[in-house]
Amino acid sequence: MKRMKVVLHFPKESVDKPLVYKLAKDFGLFFNILKAEVKPEEEGLLLVELEGSEEQCQEALKYIESQRVRVQPLSKDISMDKKKCVDCTVCVSLCPTQALEKDQTTGEVNFIKEKCIACGICVKACPYGAMRITF
Helix, strand or coil: CEEEEEEEEECCCCCCCCHHHHHHHCCCCEEEEEEEECCCCCCEEEEEEEEECHHHHHHHHHHHHHCCCEEEECCCEEEECCCCCCCCCCCCCCCCCCCEEECCCCCCEEECHHHCCCCCHHHHHCCCCCEEEEC
16 A cells, blocks of 8 residues: 655635545545645645555546646655754644644653654744754
């Protein structure tokens, strides 16, 4: 089974179509919505993790693109430089997936990479430059 994260950019005329539903129903994929920004009459953005065979994933993405949705593979990665981190916790409350948490015993900020969706909020918020984004 293949697991991949992709960002789907929906044009405003496609926001109200059940395209993600078709990923499961017609292509047999499992999907997890990691982030969504969808507003009527505006472009929508959906970060999803897809799971299925290589063939299922490729066919599904081909279909999505045929519906004028731009598919962007998630190729960026977030990392934490513990040498720069002063454990100020500015990032902790901003992280939408709780990938950053304060250790109640030590007071240190811990980064849980498996929970991270690479949204970049922590990178912008960190006053010490401890959070990095790589492509």
